[in-house]
Amino acid sequence: MSLREQLREILPQILPSDPAEAIKGTELIRLVRFRLGDEYSDATLRYHFSILSYDPASPIAKVDQGQGYYMRLGKTETRSGAPHLGMFSQIDDVQDLQSMRFARFRAIVERHCVNGARYPYLLTEPPGNNWELPDVVVTDWDFETDNDDTPRLDETMLSLKRHLGVSTVRLSAVQLKLEATLATCNADFFQAMSATRWANHGEIWIADKVSDEALVESLRVLGHQYGVGVTSFGLDLTLLDELxxxxxxxxxxxxxxESLQTLLKFQRLSVGTSRPHLDWLHLAALKKKHESLAGMLAWLNSCLENRKPVWPGRE
Structure with missing residues (x-):
């Protein structure tokens, strides 16, 4: 049984149903260890809590403001129930519909990145509502060119970069949007710029097609002016409901x-500007405020130590 499946069974026995009584990550790790033992590291458990908290069907949710986790309970479900959205059942609420569409889009983004040998880490919850953190951080690494099996980091390049004071991994901070409109594009853009400014590169990825010429021009001008990349995945949002x-x-x-990817019709509106260095002071300040960011940094460190990047979404 995978760690994810074990946590789905264990967490309902531990988590409080009242968000006011939410358990912080450190205490939740301690309680989970009573049942799982010491097989998994703190960092591994921490980012699995974070990943599961993004899934509307999982038993764990994260408080909107501050830190801590609690038992996810839907509007009409009991502790033993869970909502099932999509083509196999009815959707009771517009918010549920949007939440599930976003969750599916985010999963597509993860798979798309991994297929391109880029490793994503999910950060914010609830998605799209944070001015300090992006929804996803996408990492780019130097891999050994002669390794045809599991991708491994190039030790020579890692060592050389360390000696030269160059970053050993490039971080692209990505804000995800289901759609963009003329009425909201300015606010969405500057929120994304704020949430991604500490990374090497800032991006906005939009699920829906962007066909309005005025909207395309507005996003393109903003992207070029402020150095933020903007890309549409060209998805019909109603198709997300059928996935x-x-x-x-x-x-x-x-x-x-690969069959699912045939639905994607990419439209690059702006490329954005790459920064050679991370904003370490800003990143250090955010790490103290956001547990999910601390989990991401622990994950990066683990990947570097093992010379093998992993995709948290499949662990």
């Missing part, structure tokens, strides 16, 4: 996801 759930998308085989 499997987020976890099923993450577990798809390569051929299955």
């Amino acid at each position: 499997p759930g987020p976890d099923e998308i993450r577990r798809m085989t390569a051929s299955e996801f």
